[in-house]
Amino acid sequence: MKHDWEEPTRADYAAKGLGSRSGFGEKPALLIVDFSNGFTDPASPLGGNFDSQVDVTARLLAKFRAGCFPVVYTTVAYDPDFNDAGIFIEKIPALSLLVKGSKWVEIDRRIAPVKGDEVIVKKYASAFFGTELDRYFHG
Numbered sequence: 001m002k003h004d005w006e007e008p009t010r011a012d013y014a015a016k017g018l019g020s021r022s023g024f025g026e027k028p029a030l031l032i033v034d035f036s037n038g039f040t041d042p043a044s045p046l047g048g049n050f051d052s053q054v055d056v057t058a059r060l061l062a063k064f065r066a067g068c069f070p071v072v073y074t075t076v077a078y079d080p081d082f083n084d085a086g087i088f089i090e091k092i093p094a095l096s097l098l099v100k101g102s103k104w105v106e107i108d109r110r111i112a113p114v115k116g117d118e119v120i121v122k123k124y125a126s127a128f129f130g131t132e133l134d135r136y137f138h139g
Contacts, residue, residue: 029070033127036075038097038104046094058111072118074127077105088124
């Protein structure tokens with residue numbers, strides 16, 4: 001299935017020398033970053049219509065699961081008092097929606113984790129900063 005963003009994106013990447021392929025490497029894993037309801041649900045103040053991106057991710061996820069490769073998700077979640085949010089919550093106050101235990105921090109059900117998948121909670125934009133992700137991949 002073609003998506004309306006594919007050709008312009010590929011052309012832009014090619015013009016900038018981006019988008020080369022490097023293969024799977026020796027230990028492939030799929031990292032799905034921030035596909036939580038807070039971002040993929042248009043009803044969320046932080047959300048939008050990411051149906052095509054979720055669909056593509058679901059197809060990729062099926063391939064990784066068929067190959068028995070590891071799947072890791074990230075989500076952003078804060079304590080209700082936001083003591084763990086640092087100044088990031090001041091920079092982006094809308095993130096206050098992402099409270100631990102709320103539906104907004106759960107991974108979108110269309111690509112939901114299954115037994116054996118890893119879900120890493122992060123506090124900032126980077127999936128590696130202040131998380132267990134680096135140790136997970138290199139542990």
